[in-house]
Amino acid sequence: MTATTQHITPELRTWIIAQAQAGQPAEAVLKAMKASGWNEDVAIEAMESTLRGHLEQQAAANGLPPAVAVPEPGVAESPLYLDAGDRRVTVLQTMNNPRVVVFGDLLSDEECDELIGLARPRLARSLTVATKTGGEEVNDDRTSNGMFFQRGENPLVTRIEARLARLVNWPVENGEGLQILQYRPGAEYKPHYDYFDPVEPGTPTILKRGGQRVATIVMYLSEPEKGGGTTFPDVQLEVAPKRGHAVFFSYERPHPSTRTLHGGAPVIAGEKWIATKWLRERRFE
Structure with a gap:
């Protein structure tokens, strides 16, 4: 049986789901399929499409918002x-x-x-999106x-935005403006989600400008002496704020199931500067 004659049957999809539910790793499932004569490309496509569809069905059954396409390096x-x-x-x-x-x-x-x-003369107390109104507000959780x-405000920003778009395969016009943040000793941003909560009354107003946020890129412009890492509490991950490096994360639905709860740990000594880029579903106006 050649790759061109192999068809992904309902029975195969049922078997793949059963293996996933039994806790079998993807590598083991793929190995078993290849041992049974399945072409590797066909087997990978069968696994990906079957599990993606299964997860969407499970998400819908549990009342989760539908998944959307996201940037992907x-x-x-x-x-x-x-x-x-x-x-x-x-x-x-x-x-x-x-x-x-994590990029270096x-x-x-x-x-x-x-x-x-360029940013220093224009700094002001950081605001957050006010999800109840669609505007902005001072938030005690964010002390930067x-x-x-x-x-595209200047040649430097234009160059960086083009670089990011190519790196994560997402249109430049789908990005919000580049935000520069300064964190002095003691400053932090407590754990939060970057997507807009669908149940908040101000969210429909926010979404008119380009749809839901689907990914974030945090770039480190300076190195504090201590502290200031980007933390992901759900998976106990902390990314060190190394100058010139960046962390990218995406979220295919506005729901905690994405495990993208994250924060900026308090700066203990020194000063941290970062550049943040939020990416939307559609063109951001």
């Missing part, structure tokens, strides 16, 4: 480097659930310094100073 084949157009970026760490990728050398030292220099660049 090209890390399926475990590359050490990714081509970001004008820069080669290192892949330092990946995680599937939650979907987290995303920004140069000169770019970090220039972003800080910050500012926003408009998308």
Whole structure:
């Protein structure tokens, strides 16, 4: 039986779901299928499509919002480097659930310094989205100073936005403006989700500008002496704020099941600067 004559049958899908429910790892299921004569490409497609459909059915049965397409760096084949157009970026760490990728050398030292220099005169107390109204508000959970660049505001921002779009395979126009944040000793951002909660009354107003947020990129512009890491409490992960590096994470539905609860740990000593890019489903206006 050749790959062109192999068909993914309902019986095969039932078997794949049964293996997943029994706790069999994907590698073992794939190995068993290949041993039974299945072409590897067909077997992988059968597993991915079957499990994706099964998870969506389970999500709908439990009242979860439907999943949407999200940005995705090209890390399926475990590359050490990714081509970001004008820069080669290192892949330092990946995680599937939650979907987290840590990048090295995303920004140069000169770019970090220039972003800080351009942002410093425009800093103000950081605001958060007011989900009850769709506006903005001061939030005691976020004790940083910050500012926003408009998308494409200057050549530096334009260059970085193009690099990010290529790196995570998502259109430039679907990104919010680049936000620069300064955290002094004691400043933090307590654990939160970046998506907009569908049950909040202000969410429909927020979504009109480009749909739901689907991914976040946090880029580190400076290194505090102690503290200041990006934490993911659900999976006990902390990403160190290494200058020029970045952490990417995506969330296919606005729900805690994505395990993307995250925060900025308090800076203990020194000062932390970051650049944050939020990505939307559609063009952000």
